[in-house]
Amino acid sequence: MDYRQDIREFIGNNLTMEHEDAQIGDNDNYFEMRFVNSLFAMRLVDFVERKFQIEIGNEDLDLANFSTINRLHDLIERKLAAKEVAQ
Incomplete structure (x- = not known):
């Protein structure tokens, strides 16, 4: 299944104010482009765990x-596949 649209929406909703109209491609590194702040990384992990019901390990x-x-x-995709195999 393709989850890219869910990810795009989350990222778009969490861009820093000065970049809120930025267009980000699927291969663009939004951290290197400085489109997000340090809190974003924690929010992104939380989003992934909640939205896809997977655990992000160390x-x-x-x-x-x-x-x-x-x-x-x-x-x-890898985490969901591993979860399915484990069940």
Whole structure:
């Protein structure tokens, strides 16, 4: 399943004020572009865990997993697949 639109909406709703009209592509690193602040990272992890009912472990807390829409989508897919196998 494609969760990119959910991720896009969350990111768009959490951009810093000076970037609220920015267009972010699926491979754009919004951290490097400074479109988000430090609180955003914590909100993003919380969003992913709640929205997709998965647990983000310490091993997943690599910024690379969260830095683009496509990378985050891949992490969600991996976590959901692992959760399904475990059930």
